[in-house]
Amino acid sequence: MEFDYEIDPHAIERNSFAMIRELADLSAFDAGQAQVAMRVIHSAGDPALAAQLRFSACACDAGRRALAAQAPILCDVEMLKQGLTKRMLARPAQCFLNADGVSAIAQARGETRSMAALEFWRPHLAGSVVIIGNAPTALFRLLEMLAGDPSLGRPALVIGIPVGFVGAAESKQALWDCHQTLGLECITLLGRQGGSAIAASVCNALLRCNRGELY
């Protein structure tokens, strides 16, 4: 029993992105957006995701500048932190889902822990890169907080890509519909699909662009 497959990591990466360029319709994107789109597609193995991806006008530039300036990176789940390429991060990403007090807040309010954890984001929000890859309720709560308090610092970029069947598509549509009113730059993937790996891939693509590692 023999298997014939590519074992060289550089060839695998080169061939992967050549195939993605061939299979995906990237015509809606500028060069920087295309880098992000290709890594999203790579993370999920699904060229069709390109059609659901949305970028606000200056999203890539705002995200790249914030990351280069070592802005806080706020994640809704630990798995997302784990998906960020550590060698490229100037400072560790933060996740407050398991912080002391989150469960108590969630239980007292009858809400998800994911949205309760956003209480701990407040002091870090201004100029941050927010990455939501799991919980629609976290994205909705973020929009509520920003809409309800104009003095609350705006993130430099919101990567809003929660996944699932209850609220995911709705929360991402709300982000896309409201981002200009709320003064936000954002990257999102409309529809039900999403998740930590896809959300992390967006940030990883921006980090790579900052290092000149282009495909």
Next chain:
Amino acid sequence: MEFDYEIDPHAIERNSFAMIRELADLSAFDAGQAQVAMRVIHSAGDPALAAQLRFSACACDAGRRALAAQAPILCDVEMLKQGLTKRMLARPAQCFLNADGVSAIAQARGETRSMAALEFWRPHLAGSVVIIGNAPTALFRLLEMLAGDPSLGRPALVIGIPVGFVGAAESKQALWDCHQTLGLECITLLGRQGGSAIAASVCNALLRCNRGELY
């Protein structure tokens, strides 16, 4: 600006799985397999994945027994470990990707670190639950190791769901084609799609079944 959305975690979970039962074609699966299929679909937000999911004859039972017996859980990447529901694990999962020596082996052989890491799996393989959620080369190497050494202990279950454009579909097809010859039980998702979140969701579903937490 107001947003209307469900904040109760129990209602979100209940409604999610009700929607999945409505949207997905689960007719190919028995009751246990359907539990796994629903969590896979939940993790990716994609009901169409049901059509690509494959179970060997006794995969769910073999996996559930191994997990109940606190078998080793071997993961190809750290993100996958992070995706396993900790409260349900009797022992921590293991990942050797960043173990001392892996990079040296990979460089000496001109191969990926993911496949080099499998050298460290040998003493843990017998009776284990193997979960590959990222690297096609890790799945190919596992099949090579098992085919080349009949005395090497067999995993109780191989959850083989790597993702991507180079080797992912091929490695999963090879697992599916060879599992009987190699004496393996397996769960896989044919095609390019896959990843840590999906692979972890399979194991989480089996852990839930063992606790009687059914949808």
